[in-house]
Amino acid sequence: MVARFIVEVFTDICFRAMELITILNRCHHFRGFVYHGARFTSDHKSIEISVRPRKRSAAICSRCHQPAPGYDQLPERRFEFIPLWGFFVFLLYAMRRVDCRHCGAVVVEEVPWGDGKRTLTRAYMLFLARWARRLSWKETAEAFRTSWEKVFDAVEHVVTWGLEHRILGQIDAIGVDEFQYAKGHKYLTLVYQIDIGITRLLWIGKERTIESFQGFFTAMGKDVISKIAFVCSDMWEPYLKLIRENCSEALHILDRFHIVANINKALDNVRAEETSRMKREGLAPVLKKSRWLLLRHSENLGVEQHFRLRDLLRYNLKTVRAYLLKEAFQQLWEYTSPAWAGKFLDEWCRQTMRSRIEPMKKIARSLRKHRELILNYFRAQKLLSSGVVEGLNNKAKVTMRKSYGFRTYRVLELALYHSLGKLPEPESTHDFF
Numbered sequence: 001m002v003a004r005f006i007v008e009v010f011t012d013i014c015f016r017a018m019e020l021i022t023i024l025n026r027c028h029h030f031r032g033f034v035y036h037g038a039r040f041t042s043d044h045k046s047i048e049i050s051v052r053p054r055k056r057s058a059a060i061c062s063r064c065h066q067p068a069p070g071y072d073q074l075p076e077r078r079f080e081f082i083p084l085w086g087f088f089v090f091l092l093y094a095m096r097r098v099d100c101r102h103c104g105a106v107v108v109e110e111v112p113w114g115d116g117k118r119t120l121t122r123a124y125m126l127f128l129a130r131w132a133r134r135l136s137w138k139e140t141a142e143a144f145r146t147s148w149e150k151v152f153d154a155v156e157h158v159v160t161w162g163l164e165h166r167i168l169g170q171i172d173a174i175g176v177d178e179f180q181y182a183k184g185h186k187y188l189t190l191v192y193q194i195d196i197g198i199t200r201l202l203w204i205g206k207e208r209t210i211e212s213f214q215g216f217f218t219a220m221g222k223d224v225i226s227k228i229a230f231v232c233s234d235m236w237e238p239y240l241k242l243i244r245e246n247c248s249e250a251l252h253i254l255d256r257f258h259i260v261a262n263i264n265k266a267l268d269n270v271r272a273e274e275t276s277r278m279k280r281e282g283l284a285p286v287l288k289k290s291r292w293l294l295l296r297h298s299e300n301l302g303v304e305q306h307f308r309l310r311d312l313l314r315y316n317l318k319t320v321r322a323y324l325l326k327e328a329f330q331q332l333w334e335y336t337s338p339a340w341a342g343k344f345l346d347e348w349c350r351q352t353m354r355s356r357i358e359p360m361k362k363i364a365r366s367l368r369k370h371r372e373l374i375l376n377y378f379r380a381q382k383l384l385s386s387g388v389v390e391g392l393n394n395k396a397k398v399t400m401r402k403s404y405g406f407r408t409y410r411v412l413e414l415a416l417y418h419s420l421g422k423l424p425e426p427e428s429t430h431d432f433f
């Protein structure tokens with residue numbers, strides 16, 4: 001009776017194991033290797049599948065990628081595969097070592113489903129990495145009952161492969177952007193390709209210094225850099241200097257998005273300063289909750305907000321005068337001729353310099369200093385819209401929020417390349433996701 005039961009259970013397990021191996025042979029088959037048997041572990045949480053080398057197939061040296069005579073075999077290792085119906089799945093394989101004449105050394109073999117150092121199979125890494133682009137890394141780890149560190153490993157593998165295999169090709173236009181990623185003035189430098197047909201993140205620098213940004217030109221190489229026709233950046237001096245030196249042939253444009261952002265920042269400083277001054281002097285808090293009213297484009301205000309704004313504009317406040325200067329500046333972008341745009345810019349700067357509002361005067365001085373680069377926007381016939389860089393900047397912010405488990409530079413670097421780099425992916429035997 002007991003014997004019959006055991007036979008039945010055994011047959012049952014073998015039957016299911018066979019089906020699983022049939023599926024694996026369909027979607028995850030490699031020449032030179034065979035799936036041998038599948039079974040549950042004693043705790044019934046995992047399925048283990050043995051892999052063996054096919055008879056008379058030579059092992060491949062992992063250093064020179066050539067077949068080589070066998071030397072010995074290492075203890076069995078577990079490679080984690082994509083989980084199935086709530087079970088962990090492991091491939092069990094004893095790696096062989098080869099005595100490679102070409103390399104003149106005993107080297108561990110290369111296996112097509114994994115790499116020597118990682119415990120996850122390539123298929124599982126690609127699977128996790130694809131999910132990590134849609135979900136946060138933490139959510140990905142939870143969904144597949146794995147750890148955040150394994151998701152990190154997976155993304156690192158896929159991004160490293162992608163960076164090694166990407167094709168730069170001809171790059172016509174780039175946008176350079178600083179990106180604040182932590183408190184205390186921690187900035188990255190991001191360089192995007194902003195061609196009409198393709199926008200992608202090309203490069204990340206750890207700081208926004210000259211030394212850091214120089215790394216971009218070195219990484220891309222003279223050939224790629226010399227063909228760049230347009231460069232779009234903000235007014236950060238190290239960027240301006242290196243662009244001048246490395247892309248002397250390109251038309252350098254100061255990005256509209258950054259100029260508007262700087263003016264808004266100045267206006268906000270004026271408002272904050274005046275609000276606290278009025279509070280100190282015991283005046284009515286007319287500026288209270290006016291922040292978004294003032295920073296928004298007036299065309300985007302609702303009816304009620306419009307009335308509130310009109311109310312506010314009756315006061316003779318520095319904030320109001322700064323606001324009117326900001327709104328007047330918008331007209332600049334409507335010009336098509338660089339000459340007329342230049343005349344407008346000069347007049348705006350002249351008025352602003354007489355405003356006796358220091359943060360706005362600072363903007364005017366900076367605009368005067370970079371007059372030619374601003375007018376290049378019109379010389380480029382507005383071909384490069386500021387929306388591109390702004391859009392990428394926003395995407396980068398979303399990515400930062402999604403990837404963060406630990407606020408380290410490496411994590412952010414990987415996450416940004418992964419979601420904005422449009423990198424090629426390692427080949428796979430099957431689309432598991």
Ligand SMILES: [Zn+2]
Pocket residue numbers: 061062063064065066068100101102103104107
């Ligand atoms: Zn070798």
